[in-house]
Amino acid sequence: MGLDELPDVVYAPLGTRGVQPLPLKECPRCGNKEIEQLYVVSERKGSREKKDPKLNLQSVAVNEYDINCGKCDYNFTIRCENVYSDFQGKERVITFVHIITEDGRNEGWLGNY
Numbered sequence: 452m453g454l455d456e457l458p459d460v461v462y463a464p465l466g467t468r469g470v471q472p473l474p475l476k477e478c479p480r481c482g483n484k485e486i487e488q489l490y491v492v493s494e495r496k497g498s499r500e501k502k503d504p505k506l507n508l509q510s511v512a513v514n515e516y517d518i519n520c521g522k523c524d525y526n527f528t529i530r531c532e533n534v535y536s537d538f539q540g541k542e543r544v545i546t547f548v549h550i551i552t553e554d555g556r557n558e559g560w561l562g563n564y
Contacts (some may be wrong), residue, residue, distance in 0.1 A: 461548045461562030484510035488521035509535045526553045
């Protein structure tokens with residue numbers, strides 16, 4: 452188990468001005484970016500669930516990583532929602548990343564990878 456499965460940055464769109472890279476592997480409370488101090492406590496990988504074929508959505512799978520920051524002892528979750536779709540006969544995957552706080556509150560969509 453580890454953070455090596457996740458990318459270092461996610462990209463948040465800036466409307467018509469491109470995208471903003473945001474670091475993914477950091478504590479949302481203290482800003483700690485030292486990978487050695489971010490511990491994966493548990494990991495849950497979801498199975499692909501079928502969605503609406505009218506929208507070309509084939510399936511969605513949600514993976515969650517419970518993280519503990521060794522610097523400030525804060526617990527948070529990185530939730531990755533993988534949306535699989537079919538585009539011109541090829542499967543396409545877009546991952547939406549959310550940060551879930553220690554008390555279970557979704558801080559919102561962080562970005563894509």
